[in-house]
Amino acid sequence: MRYSTLPLLFSVLFAGGALAADIEYCPDVSSIKNTHGVYTAPTANGMYEWIGVAQGATTGDVTEFSSGLFYPDEQKGTQMGVLSKCTYKTQNASLVDLRYRPEVNPDIRVKLEKVENWEEKEGHFGIKYFECESKASGACAFSEIPQ
Template identity: 35%
Template sequence: MKLKQLVMCVAILLSGQAWANVTEYCPSPSDIKEVTPGVYKAPTAGGADEWYGTSQTGQGPVGEFELAIFAPHKDVVDAVVIGEVLRCGYALQQGGAVDMRFKREGVVANIETNGPWKEWNSRYYCENKEVRGCAFKEVVRVAKR
């Protein structure tokens, strides 16, 4: 009987539904590395992908987080809104700025409106300077079998 329960738990955890919403965050400035002058990468919290960014106004080490911007695709339902993380912005230590983009354009995510994300002018902004302060959940489409 215990073997059946163990097999059932493993099957549930490995199913697409169990991992359908992965919590992500704007990367910590210390996790963002300049790979070539003005081009930056950072791992996602889930570790399976990367954030990408380029700076038009400078290069060198990343300084501090400034703000994240989220564009809603739908209206708020139960304090959750679905949309897209447009960018996480950072100041560079030697002047200039870099905008980090989550994976690729069009990745669907959701945020909770009762947390650090505040609505202004049809967008949501997060200026929480704490590590993992601007959390969102990537909405992963579960493949049908």
């Protein structure tokens, strides 16, 4: 009888780990690399990559985080949707928009984490979005929604 509960215990332990989502966030400035105007940074879990290109003719190293931008799904509540971009300023005053895993199409659905750092705003035509402008490491956080 004692042995029959052991497989159940292992399945519960492993299932819990599989359900846990990695917390991702806009990359720290120090992790962004500039290679001929193409900017890359590893994701927090190290398995994927952020990528972007400078806006403007001049490029330079990233010096400052500007903001993260998230568009919520209307049907699934305000904390689930698509992370549009994380924007940074370069030493030459250009802007760089980094995209989270741009190779995935359609965009990956995410859930906001550390919601106190995301401010709800309204853009043109009444479109709601959330913006995170916190400069603290890991503040503009989110997690992928399992498909």
